[in-house]
Amino acid sequence: MRIGSWNVNSVRTRLTQVLAWLEQERPEVLCLQETKVDDERFPAEAFEALGYACAISGQKAYNGVAILSRLPLEDVQIGFSALLPGDAEAERLEEQKRVISAWIDGIRVLNLYVPNGSAVGSDKYGYKLEWLACLRCYLEAQERQGEPLCMLGDFNIGPEDRDLPDPQRLTGGIMASEPERQALRELLGERLHDVFRVFEPGSGHWSWWDYRSGAWERDQGWRIDHIYLCEELLACATGCVIHRATRGQTQPSDHAPVVVHLAWPPDDEEDEQA
DNA sequence: ATGGCTTAACAATTAAGA
Secondary structure: EEEEEEEEOOOOOOOOHHHHHHHHHHHEEEEEEOOOHHHHHHHHHHOOOOOOOEEEEEEOOHHHEEEOOOOOOOEEEOHHHHHHOOOOOHHHHHHOOEEEEHHHHHHHEEEEOOOOOOOOOOHHHHHHHHHHHHHHHHHHHHHOOOOEEEEEOOOOOOHHHHHHHOOHHOOOOOOOOHHHHHHHHHHHHHOEEEOOOHHHOOOOOOOOOOOOOOOOOOOOOOOOOEEEEHHHHHOEEEEEEEEEEHOOOOOOEEOOOOEEEEEOOOOOOOHOOO
Protein backbone atom coordinates (compact mmCIF):
# COMPACT_ATOMS: atom_id res chain seq x y z
CA MET A 1 0.00 0.00 0.00
CA ARG A 2 1.36 3.40 -1.00
CA ILE A 3 0.08 6.72 0.35
CA GLY A 4 1.25 10.01 -1.17
CA SER A 5 1.10 13.70 -0.31
CA TRP A 6 1.41 16.52 -2.85
CA ASN A 7 0.88 20.25 -2.56
CA VAL A 8 -0.14 20.88 -6.17
CA ASN A 9 -0.56 24.69 -5.98
CA SER A 10 -3.91 24.67 -7.86
CA VAL A 11 -5.36 21.31 -8.89
CA ARG A 12 -6.84 22.78 -12.07
CA THR A 13 -3.58 24.34 -13.29
CA ARG A 14 -1.71 21.12 -12.41
CA LEU A 15 -4.36 18.62 -13.54
CA THR A 16 -2.49 17.17 -16.55
CA GLN A 17 0.65 16.63 -14.46
CA VAL A 18 -1.20 15.07 -11.54
CA LEU A 19 -3.10 12.68 -13.83
CA ALA A 20 0.10 11.67 -15.62
CA TRP A 21 1.86 11.05 -12.30
CA LEU A 22 -1.08 8.98 -11.00
CA GLU A 23 -1.13 6.87 -14.17
CA GLN A 24 2.59 6.23 -13.89
CA GLU A 25 2.83 5.61 -10.13
CA ARG A 26 -0.64 4.23 -9.32
CA PRO A 27 -0.45 4.83 -5.54
CA GLU A 28 -3.47 3.54 -3.64
CA VAL A 29 -3.95 6.97 -2.04
CA LEU A 30 -2.89 10.52 -2.95
CA CYS A 31 -3.57 13.47 -0.65
CA LEU A 32 -3.58 16.94 -2.24
CA GLN A 33 -3.08 20.35 -0.67
CA GLU A 34 -3.67 23.85 -2.06
CA THR A 35 -6.30 22.69 -4.53
CA LYS A 36 -7.46 26.36 -4.72
CA VAL A 37 -10.94 25.50 -5.96
CA ASP A 38 -14.43 25.27 -4.50
CA ASP A 39 -16.03 21.82 -4.35
CA GLU A 40 -18.37 22.46 -7.30
CA ARG A 41 -15.42 23.05 -9.62
CA PHE A 42 -13.11 20.28 -8.33
CA PRO A 43 -12.18 18.05 -11.33
CA ALA A 44 -13.39 14.81 -9.68
CA GLU A 45 -14.43 13.14 -12.96
CA ALA A 46 -10.85 13.19 -14.26
CA PHE A 47 -9.61 11.31 -11.17
CA GLU A 48 -12.59 8.94 -11.16
CA ALA A 49 -11.75 8.01 -14.75
CA LEU A 50 -8.41 6.69 -13.42
CA GLY A 51 -10.18 4.69 -10.71
CA TYR A 52 -9.78 7.16 -7.83
CA ALA A 53 -12.64 8.16 -5.56
CA CYS A 54 -12.43 11.74 -4.25
CA ALA A 55 -13.07 13.28 -0.84
CA ILE A 56 -12.77 17.07 -1.05
CA SER A 57 -12.86 20.17 1.10
CA GLY A 58 -12.10 23.24 -0.95
CA GLN A 59 -12.73 26.95 -1.28
CA LYS A 60 -12.32 29.59 -3.95
CA ALA A 61 -8.73 30.72 -4.72
CA TYR A 62 -7.03 29.67 -1.46
CA ASN A 63 -6.20 26.54 0.55
CA GLY A 64 -8.25 23.39 -0.14
CA VAL A 65 -7.46 19.70 0.53
CA ALA A 66 -8.50 16.44 -1.10
CA ILE A 67 -7.99 12.69 -0.69
CA LEU A 68 -7.92 10.48 -3.80
CA SER A 69 -8.18 6.71 -3.27
CA ARG A 70 -8.33 3.55 -5.39
CA LEU A 71 -9.42 1.68 -2.24
CA PRO A 72 -12.82 2.28 -0.63
CA LEU A 73 -12.93 5.79 0.84
CA GLU A 74 -15.03 5.70 3.99
CA ASP A 75 -16.05 7.90 6.93
CA VAL A 76 -14.79 11.21 5.48
CA GLN A 77 -14.32 13.84 8.21
CA ILE A 78 -13.88 17.51 7.35
CA GLY A 79 -12.34 20.16 9.61
CA PHE A 80 -11.27 20.13 13.26
CA SER A 81 -14.92 20.23 14.38
CA ALA A 82 -15.43 16.63 13.26
CA LEU A 83 -13.54 15.51 16.39
CA LEU A 84 -14.04 18.65 18.50
CA PRO A 85 -17.81 19.23 18.31
CA GLY A 86 -18.93 22.49 19.88
CA ASP A 87 -15.35 23.83 20.17
CA ALA A 88 -15.49 27.54 19.24
CA GLU A 89 -11.81 27.67 18.25
CA ALA A 90 -12.21 24.65 15.95
CA GLU A 91 -15.20 26.32 14.32
CA ARG A 92 -13.34 29.61 13.85
CA LEU A 93 -10.46 27.80 12.12
CA GLU A 94 -12.92 25.96 9.87
CA GLU A 95 -13.21 28.98 7.57
CA GLN A 96 -9.96 28.00 5.86
CA LYS A 97 -10.20 24.54 4.31
CA ARG A 98 -7.09 22.75 5.55
CA VAL A 99 -8.23 19.51 7.23
CA ILE A 100 -9.74 16.32 5.82
CA SER A 101 -9.52 12.67 6.83
CA ALA A 102 -10.88 9.34 5.66
CA TRP A 103 -10.91 5.69 6.71
CA ILE A 104 -9.07 3.68 4.06
CA ASP A 105 -8.24 -0.04 4.36
CA GLY A 106 -8.11 0.10 8.15
CA ILE A 107 -6.04 3.32 8.32
CA ARG A 108 -7.18 6.80 9.35
CA VAL A 109 -5.56 8.99 6.68
CA LEU A 110 -5.41 12.61 7.87
CA ASN A 111 -4.48 15.19 5.23
CA LEU A 112 -3.35 18.65 6.43
CA TYR A 113 -2.38 21.98 4.93
CA VAL A 114 -0.74 23.86 7.79
CA PRO A 115 -0.89 27.68 7.51
CA ASN A 116 2.24 29.31 6.13
CA GLY A 117 2.50 32.02 8.78
CA SER A 118 3.98 34.74 6.53
CA ALA A 119 6.60 36.19 8.92
CA VAL A 120 7.55 35.53 12.55
CA GLY A 121 5.50 37.81 14.78
CA SER A 122 2.85 38.65 12.16
CA ASP A 123 -0.90 38.07 12.58
CA LYS A 124 -0.65 35.10 10.25
CA TYR A 125 2.15 33.66 12.37
CA GLY A 126 -0.15 33.89 15.39
CA TYR A 127 -2.86 32.14 13.37
CA LYS A 128 -0.40 29.37 12.49
CA LEU A 129 0.45 28.76 16.17
CA GLU A 130 -3.25 28.80 17.14
CA TRP A 131 -3.97 26.35 14.34
CA LEU A 132 -1.19 24.02 15.55
CA ALA A 133 -2.53 24.22 19.12
CA CYS A 134 -5.97 23.21 17.85
CA LEU A 135 -4.43 20.36 15.87
CA ARG A 136 -2.90 19.10 19.11
CA CYS A 137 -6.35 18.92 20.73
CA TYR A 138 -7.73 17.29 17.59
CA LEU A 139 -5.02 14.60 17.71
CA GLU A 140 -5.75 13.90 21.38
CA ALA A 141 -9.36 13.25 20.42
CA GLN A 142 -8.20 11.14 17.47
CA GLU A 143 -6.01 9.04 19.74
CA ARG A 144 -9.02 8.26 21.94
CA GLN A 145 -10.72 6.72 18.87
CA GLY A 146 -7.97 4.09 18.76
CA GLU A 147 -7.56 4.10 14.96
CA PRO A 148 -4.15 3.57 13.30
CA LEU A 149 -3.10 7.01 12.06
CA CYS A 150 -1.24 8.24 8.98
CA MET A 151 -1.02 12.06 9.22
CA LEU A 152 0.51 13.76 6.23
CA GLY A 153 0.59 16.96 4.24
CA ASP A 154 2.27 20.33 3.84
CA PHE A 155 3.38 21.27 7.36
CA ASN A 156 5.15 24.50 6.37
CA ILE A 157 7.77 23.72 9.04
CA GLY A 158 11.33 22.48 8.69
CA PRO A 159 11.44 20.41 11.90
CA GLU A 160 15.23 20.36 12.22
CA ASP A 161 18.21 22.18 10.75
CA ARG A 162 18.92 19.24 8.40
CA ASP A 163 15.56 20.04 6.72
CA LEU A 164 16.76 23.53 5.66
CA PRO A 165 19.21 24.50 2.90
CA ASP A 166 21.08 27.13 4.96
CA PRO A 167 20.37 26.67 8.69
CA GLN A 168 22.77 29.45 9.72
CA ARG A 169 20.69 32.00 7.81
CA LEU A 170 17.20 30.49 8.09
CA THR A 171 16.86 29.07 11.60
CA GLY A 172 14.60 31.29 13.66
CA GLY A 173 12.74 32.63 10.62
CA ILE A 174 9.37 31.54 9.28
CA MET A 175 9.06 27.74 8.96
CA ALA A 176 12.14 27.32 11.17
CA SER A 177 11.31 29.27 14.33
CA GLU A 178 11.45 27.52 17.70
CA PRO A 179 7.75 28.13 18.57
CA GLU A 180 6.66 26.43 15.33
CA ARG A 181 9.06 23.53 15.81
CA GLN A 182 8.05 23.11 19.45
CA ALA A 183 4.34 23.15 18.56
CA LEU A 184 4.97 20.42 16.00
CA ARG A 185 7.01 18.30 18.44
CA GLU A 186 4.31 18.66 21.08
CA LEU A 187 1.47 17.53 18.86
CA LEU A 188 3.50 14.54 17.64
CA GLY A 189 4.31 13.48 21.20
CA GLU A 190 5.76 9.98 21.53
CA ARG A 191 3.07 8.64 19.26
CA LEU A 192 3.74 9.95 15.74
CA HIS A 193 6.96 9.47 13.76
CA ASP A 194 8.37 11.23 10.68
CA VAL A 195 8.71 8.15 8.46
CA PHE A 196 11.09 9.77 5.95
CA ARG A 197 13.72 10.03 8.70
CA VAL A 198 13.51 6.29 9.42
CA PHE A 199 15.14 5.70 6.03
CA GLU A 200 17.20 8.86 5.44
CA PRO A 201 19.00 10.71 8.24
CA GLY A 202 20.96 13.07 5.98
CA SER A 203 20.35 16.65 4.89
CA GLY A 204 19.89 17.67 1.24
CA HIS A 205 16.52 15.98 0.78
CA TRP A 206 13.86 18.55 -0.08
CA SER A 207 10.14 18.54 -0.88
CA TRP A 208 9.73 22.25 -1.74
CA TRP A 209 11.80 24.64 -3.84
CA ASP A 210 10.88 28.34 -4.02
CA TYR A 211 9.86 29.53 -7.48
CA ARG A 212 12.13 32.53 -6.93
CA SER A 213 15.89 33.04 -7.01
CA GLY A 214 16.60 29.88 -9.02
CA ALA A 215 16.05 27.75 -5.91
CA TRP A 216 15.43 24.61 -8.01
CA GLU A 217 18.48 25.14 -10.23
CA ARG A 218 20.65 25.67 -7.13
CA ASP A 219 18.85 22.81 -5.29
CA GLN A 220 18.11 25.13 -2.38
CA GLY A 221 14.92 23.50 -1.08
CA TRP A 222 13.28 22.71 2.24
CA ARG A 223 11.73 19.49 3.57
CA ILE A 224 8.36 20.76 4.74
CA ASP A 225 6.04 18.03 3.41
CA HIS A 226 5.91 15.16 5.88
CA ILE A 227 4.29 11.80 6.57
CA TYR A 228 3.79 10.85 10.23
CA LEU A 229 2.86 7.33 11.31
CA CYS A 230 1.74 5.77 14.57
CA GLU A 231 3.91 2.91 15.91
CA GLU A 232 1.70 0.20 14.44
CA LEU A 233 2.00 1.62 10.91
CA LEU A 234 5.66 2.57 11.32
CA ALA A 235 6.46 -1.10 11.89
CA CYS A 236 4.96 -1.80 8.43
CA ALA A 237 6.83 0.97 6.56
CA THR A 238 9.20 -0.29 3.86
CA GLY A 239 10.22 3.07 2.38
CA CYS A 240 9.51 6.77 1.94
CA VAL A 241 10.34 8.51 -1.32
CA ILE A 242 10.30 12.13 -2.55
CA HIS A 243 9.43 12.32 -6.26
CA ARG A 244 11.64 15.32 -6.97
CA ALA A 245 11.57 14.87 -10.76
CA THR A 246 8.10 16.44 -10.86
CA ARG A 247 9.66 19.74 -9.79
CA GLY A 248 11.80 19.79 -12.93
CA GLN A 249 8.83 19.63 -15.31
CA THR A 250 7.44 22.58 -17.26
CA GLN A 251 5.08 24.73 -15.15
CA PRO A 252 5.57 22.61 -12.00
CA SER A 253 4.14 22.90 -8.54
CA ASP A 254 6.76 24.27 -6.17
CA HIS A 255 6.29 21.08 -4.07
CA ALA A 256 7.13 17.48 -5.00
CA PRO A 257 5.09 14.40 -3.99
CA VAL A 258 6.18 12.37 -0.94
CA VAL A 259 5.13 8.71 -0.85
CA VAL A 260 5.26 6.14 1.94
CA HIS A 261 5.32 2.41 1.18
CA LEU A 262 3.57 0.21 3.71
CA ALA A 263 3.34 -3.57 4.01
CA TRP A 264 -0.32 -3.23 4.91
CA PRO A 265 -2.41 -4.98 5.94
CA PRO A 266 0.39 -6.72 7.91
CA ASP A 267 -0.54 -10.18 6.51
CA ASP A 268 -0.50 -8.98 2.87
CA GLU A 269 2.45 -10.88 1.31
CA GLU A 270 2.37 -8.92 -1.95
CA ASP A 271 3.07 -5.60 -0.21
CA GLU A 272 5.87 -7.07 1.87
CA GLN A 273 8.02 -7.44 -1.25
CA ALA A 274 7.65 -3.71 -2.08
C1' DA B 1 17.15 42.94 -2.43
C1' DT B 2 10.96 44.48 2.81
C1' DG B 3 14.12 41.59 -3.59
C1' DG B 4 13.56 37.30 -6.89
C1' DC B 5 8.26 33.84 -9.15
C1' DT B 6 3.60 31.76 -9.58
C1' DT B 7 -1.42 31.55 -8.92
C1' DA B 8 -6.35 33.29 -8.56
C1' DA B 9 -9.30 36.96 -9.02
C1' DC B 10 -10.12 40.26 -12.32
C1' DA B 11 -9.54 42.61 -16.21
C1' DA B 12 -4.40 46.19 -14.29
C1' DT B 13 -3.42 45.31 -10.11
C1' DT B 14 -3.53 42.99 -5.62
C1' DA B 15 -3.17 39.20 -2.18
C1' DA B 16 -0.91 35.23 -0.90
C1' DG B 17 2.25 31.79 -0.79
C1' DA B 18 6.82 29.94 1.86
